[in-house]
Amino acid sequence: MIPKLCYFLKLLVFIILNNLILKLKLNIDGLLVYFPYDYIYPEQYSYMLELKRTLDAKGHGVLEMPSGTGKTISLLSLIVAYQKAYPLEVTKLVYCSRTVPEIEKVFNIIYIFITHCIINSYFKIAFQIHFSSVKYLSFLALRFGKEVDGKCHSLTASYIRAQHHSNPSQPVCQFYEEFDAVGRQVPIPPGIYNLDDLKDFGRRKGWCPYFLARYAILHANIVVYSYHYLLDPKIADLVSKELAKKSVVVFDEAHNIDNVCIDSMSVNITRRTLDRCQTNVETLQNTISRIKETDAAKLREEYSRLVEGLKEANVARETDMYLSNPVLPDEILQEAVPGSIRTAEHFVGFMKRFLEYLKARLRIHHVVQESAPQFLKDIYEKVCIDRKPLRFCAERLRSLLRTLEIADIADFSAITLISHFATLVSTYSKGFTIIIEPFEDRTPTIANPVLHFSCMDPSIAIKPVFGRFQSVIITSGTLSPLDIYPRILDFRPVTVASFTMTLARTCLCPLIVGRGNDQVAMTSKFETREDFAVIRNYGNLLLEMSAIVPDGIVAFFTSYIYMENIVASWYEQGILENIQRNKLIFIETQDAAETSMALEKYQEACENGRGAILLSVARGKVSEGIDFVHHYGRAVIMFGVPYVYTQSRILKARLEYLRDQFQIRENDFLTFDAMRHAAQCVGRAIRGKTDYGLMIFADKRYARADKRGKLPRWIQEHLTDGSLNLTIDETVQLGKHFLRQMAQPFRQEDQLGLSLLTLEQLQSEDMLQKIAQIAQQA
Amino acid sequence: MHYINIIITMASLSEEVLLVVKRVRQRKQDGTLYLMAERIAWGPEGKDRFTVSHLYADIRCQKISPDGKAKIQLQLVLHTGESTTFHFSNESTALKDRDVAKELLQQLLPKFKKKANKELEEKNRMLQEDPVLFQLYKDLVVSQVISAEEFWANRLSLNSVEHSLSNNNKQEVGISAAFLADIRPQTDGCNGLRYNLTTDIIESIFRTYPTVKQKYAENVPHNMTEKEFWTRFFQSHYFHRDRINTGLQDIFSECAKEDEKGLKSMVTQGVKNPMVDLLSLEDKTLDEGYGTATVPTTSNSSNKSLRENSNSAIIKRFNHHSAMVLAAGLRKAEAPSDQASETSSTDGNSRDSDLFQPPLKKVKLQEAIEYDDLQGDSVRKTISLNLKKSDRYSHGPIPLQSQHYSTSQDIINSISIIQHEMRSYKPRLTQVMSSSAASSAITALSPGGVLMQGGGQQTINQLVPTDVQSELKHLYTAAGELLRHFWSCFPVSTPFLEEKVVKMKSNLEKFQMTKLRPFQEKIQRQYLSTNLTGHLEEMLQAAYNKFQAWQTRRMMRKT
16 A cells, blocks of 8 residues: 555645734733734634633643634634744644645635734744645646655655666656655755645746655644544654654544544455465566566565665665554554564465465354454464564564565555555454455445454544643534543543634524424434334425525435435425425535535535425534524424434444443443534534524434533533424424524624624633633533 | 425516417407516507507506596507507406406506606605705706707716626526425325426526536437436436435435535635634644544444434535525626626726735635724724725826836835835934924925925915805816816717717807806906916817817818
């Protein structure tokens, strides 16, 4: 496998903090903070206070604040000010976000921040962004990251460059050569660099922007990139290894961070993988025998190097770091490769044996679930493979590929995957499970064996991050209940706080609809979800809402299949036709391109006043990454409680693990998971204090205290007892009233002093007291 | 066996007749009264033309004879003061006929009344909203320098440009998304289905599904009748949900394929707004084979059940349908803007506009991170100046023969060069002038200094009393208006313009006599030395000269 250099860092930032001239100068607990706006929200002030305490204590924090209250700018303002005040305490800000648009937003906020702050020309800042698609510079024709990686490696690998010395006709990458010659000595001019800027800079200088960024990341004051660069050991090893300990790491939009952790450590192996791996092994074998005839010395040299355990001496070359270890740095064995796989032939033979074993395991007819030690025991009994050589698989393969001077590494992804699996399974005895399924549950007749090696413990991947950096801030709009994150990620935060949104008018209106007009309970419970009456009532709810809500309505279903079925029966019942009289209907599909188009059309329809409905899926891409600001989403309807598919074996294993290890009951976790997704979905519509929207939870189960209590505080607050078990008619009445009120003009003066403060108002005594109540410690 | 019956009701293409009343007398003659969409008309018995016809817009009011009177009459009073009386003479239903006509007129007249008064209201509004215009109106029309018609002729035409625009391309009526639902079949009792089609629905179908229109054009009327076509349409699988099973003999199977293609091309086109592009949403770092999400298997589509397939077909179809409906509504609106962009690119302007318009992505990002309420009032939304030819704007109307003016690109370049130079500018501190020389230069350049003597401009404010100033301003606007009228006559190409130019010249002279002279005298009386009206006179003189030149040339041509 090729480490994902291709989607490397997003942004890095340099700041040499000096003189700032700012709109607001705030005194946050004795720290002078510059704020690039004329006004400030009270909760922003409160947020900064908590943040400051966390930084002071050099500990970790979990902070929940609704989106649209200026979380990012508060974070940036405070941490940059902190950096300026205590340059020795905090040297770097590493800002991690989830989606690309999110990252770009952060970047633009930095831009605003800086441009508003600086007048003084002495001020030097540099921000950088990077993306390894910058490799396109030299290989414009290649479309896929992998190919670019392969091509890049074939031009920059150390042995290629060595050959170039003796034989100038050997092609090398000019951009890299240029960078290697001078790039590291010349300081990068201070400034803000995003991906394009850096590419531009690289083009001007003739330097490879990819390596430039990897180098620059170490010197930047602010780095903005994706989670994976820090959490995925395969990438973190390359990118983030040398980040200073005194950095502040921020995970924004962190409500799904446990899933990212788990994903980065899990492996799936299908029959196709094994087949491709087979061809890889054959290629390796042929190459070895060829080299043996021509250049046996090389193989001998590698052997002796492995004997001495000196592999590291050679590894330092940055361009050779294309394959990294899938396990976390402190688990990598710092000793010589065991003798059984030291020679190239032996290693290939070893891999062959391993491969055959896996093939045999996949040839089963019933589901098998076992732990890593069980698997290791079995493999030892069946094919006599020891644990220790397995652990070295990834390292050994890397060494071999380098020795064989295989330039185009793109083809070897299958064998890399297998070697990573070998290393992972033999390294971790706890927190992982192996599940072999001979077929998919829905199609039991078609054999499609898959081996899932899945991580169940998110704390494994994130542990080094908490261990290494002095402050890690986990923040999002929806982190409730707050105590669960420290438990599943296994860390001890110094501050845990949830902030509400101060509002001059209640611009959100959460309603729980439990019954139809015929008093039949509405729920997506498994037993009743096919019930005709439930489906009809859901349809009626949407129909009624489409008649009273202006512009856009977004509706979320619990799963894709459920949505398909409901849409079909709505179609049969003629409900959709009636809805079409009011609004256009767009539906999310499993195809991302198709959905993008539907989304754009949806926005277009909202824009030109026609109004539209988007039917979408919780946990889908839309619910995770698309905001429906203002008229794009005047109402969100959540049909049912979005529980995860509980029959999945991987999930069951994880639940068991959580129960045994962290004492979290299955039901608690499932509800927590469902409610965070529901909150994510409904939160998509409110993106600021000037925005407004209805939030309709269409399931009677939401009214129960255990569900309701897990919603974020800023939603819970507005959920009155009177709106807990409404019928459709009541919902329509309340909704009408709410929308009519909200549609009245809303000016800045209305907010001032309540949810928007000037500096003077902020400094008044009773306001400070009020602000103290905004943060709720968990 | 089902049979499908189709009724197509065509709206009448000619003038719509709202009401016909027979046996109405006018001037002792029997006839018929017609109330139409825009006018009321009456024609004598046995003749097929109208002898009386009034536009509703011309009618001021209607009067009716009081109840209990023997003659049942309806009188129309026109704006001009004339009136027409109709006598309803059908004994049995006269009263009812009259009342029906009256009711209808009652509904119709107010609509047209508005239209008639609109112009007057518009003028009034313009005068009220624009004090400068009002002053001008007072100066020129009230003092009878030019007539009111002349004054408005030019004004309203400016305005009517917008009006005509909005009138000519009337706002396109969109398509109801549920138009297919409106043709719900009704069972007609004998095991058949009955679809009601109106021209509106047909229009909607054609606009939403151009392929169907194409099929229609191909097949009707050579291959089949219209009725047959629609019968087939409703029988076809194309119309129904299980579209996946389109048979070959179905003429609409091709349409389905076309639709599929259209949807695909829409998808491959991608989205313009990067914020909704789900493909680039994730910084995807997990390689194939990693992660917990199950790998989508290739055999997936084949083992889906039929029902699942048809379900996803429905979803696809809804997306497509909505997109088409939306597109049909937008098509008309987009056309002119496309044209505009084309023309702008042909006149070499596109580069300029590109230069000043931030890319969509930036705009969207900016929108996404903006907090209006945190911002102070100082931030005001600016409207970007959209120039057809920015060169012209920055240089003014320079005669074209002077070739050497720089393009905006040059200017931008030179600005950047200057910026660049300024950045690397280092004062040579050894070679500066002495401080005494510098300070004397500064004194000389300060107000009151040696070099600043000629600056009388500032003092005029203090010299001239404010009432004179404002009067001068009025004179300037009035003169400007008259001169605009005058100059707009050139080149004099029509007899109408000839007439106008002569009239305008006399207007100018009148203006000079009645307005400018008294003002000059007034200034003289107040002993103001500065020649305030010099420039005005120059402008007038220039106009006279032009007129003279034109007149002599005309004379020469005549002789």
